[in-house]
Amino acid sequence: MPKGDNSNLLEVKDLRVYFRSAEGAVKAVDGVSFDLKQGQTLGIVGESGSGKTVANLSLMRLIPEPPGEIVSGSVVLDGRDVLKMSARELRDLRGQQIAMIFQDPMTSLNPFMRVSKQLMEVTQLHLGHTKEEARAHAVRMLENVGIPDAAGRIDSYPHEFSGGMRQRVMIAMALSCEPQLLIADEPTTALDVTIQAQILELIKRLTAETNASVILITHDLGLVAGMTDHLIVMYAGKIFERAPTAELFAKPGNPYTKGLLRSVPDPTSEQGQLYQIPGQPPDLARLPDGCPFAARCERAEEICSREFPPFVQLTAEHFSLCHFATEVYESNTIA
């Protein structure tokens, strides 16, 4: 149920998720905190291995434990700590209060089950629908996501749909129970560019209808610009910058963010060689003491490799993890 007041729907505090491996503990998520209000869209941006997917899987405790472990922190959804829930409460939560859509619609639908059965299962499980109710609801959802001839095609198998349509089916499945929070993990990465915009528009429209909150995970900065209210930039399991979207693009306060923004090719300018942040993300099992980005940072100085940077508050809603956050922030010329 959408919340009337302006309090936080989701509060994540100091989430740490480690994976046990032969080389020691891999700190996939190392102290992540953020809040999300009802109806807002949060974008989480980062390279592969930054911890964005693991952090979001932890919101529903979908991390395989072992070898993973949610070592500490709290995830409070609508006043209840997900990390302390029983198995029964978790199953009720998943699909009903929080729903997730995955990157590759090819593999996230069961290839041996008809689409109708997969859709009906969700509402039969959580809303107690009868077969007829579930089926009618499923057809409505498919129509809602724009599948032509929904009633005729609902009994097809996933491989009979195209990639874009399969993703729509996934969205229909996720939104069947009108969840308060939708987590979209790289929902358009596997799709054609022409379809990407359609899918994002669809997500935007449907979640606006129910005032659901959305967490959009992506490595593509171009996607988040039009969709999100706030942005989080993750790197090596930590939040490097947090700001309202427009501000992050206009006045980034972190060298990593600046590097990311520079890496986005500008179709209107003649660039010559494309910019690339030099180096590789660090080994999460052997993180350095100082800033994990120090080795690749343009702005880095001796203190960066020695000391872990502070999480500096730049404005009311803008934070940056950097020794020189203020300086980087101020250096932005307002175009």
Next chain:
Amino acid sequence: MKDHPATSEAIEGTSLWRDAWRRLLKNRLAVFGMVIVIVIALASIVGPTLISKTAGYSYDSIPRDSNLIKSFAPFTGAGGKFSWAHPMGTDNAGRDILARVLSGGQISLIVALIATLVSLLIGVSYGAVAGYVGGKIDDLMMRIVDVLYSLPYVIIVIVLLALLPAKTPVGQLAELFFALGAVSWLTMARIVRGQIMSLKNQEFVLAARATGVSTPNIIFRHLVPNALGPVIVYATLTIPTVMLSEAFLSFLGLGVRPPRVSWGSLAAEGAQNLAVYPWQLIFPGLTMALMLFSLNFLGDGLRDALDPQMKKG
């Protein structure tokens, strides 16, 4: 949201099963096997009733005329004359062998099917749980299977049947089903475990968990149907194995007891008189052999038909 011109009604969707069926039909040996299996099965089901309605005798009718209580060769009647009455001849008590073979077929088929079903149910559940749960529990479960695998089944079945002899004929049959099925589930469990293990890391399993589906439902509603291909193949190949085992036991006198007959017990009777009245062994033996390798052809054909699809899916 325009409809692609390519996805108009001209393209008919096929399910994976229909593709496999088409592939199976192209395999002539498999089709031959399938036809033979169906023919023998149908004959066994309706044959005995048909014979008793038309010719008036069943598998255990002993002729009243004492002159006829002897073993006639096929198509031979009293006094050595040609007769349509017994196309497969009679046994030492004058009972029609054709009726006996078909009746025996009924029993052999029922035993094989039910025993295979038992092994299927036990094997699939066991293997699916072991495969999905993994870890130490899986290790334990599979070690148990390994131990059971190494025991000689003949001795186990004989011990089971000797220790707990059933009183009623129905009880005897049920015991036989259980004994045969309880031993043949082992390979099925291993096969299913392998399938489940390769499937459980696919993303749709994570997606299902993300919608709150409980673990038993994930195993049995989402994963097991995906693993059905090899299960069907192996089940089709288990049937002849069990059939042969039952024949063997009946041959030893431990399986089906008189007055009921199965192909094995018929073979036992016939073997005693092989030198003098060879037809008593030849017909039940031939029928069973035909059934066994038809089932094997069918099973091989199914494996080929379903396998490429497994690699695709």
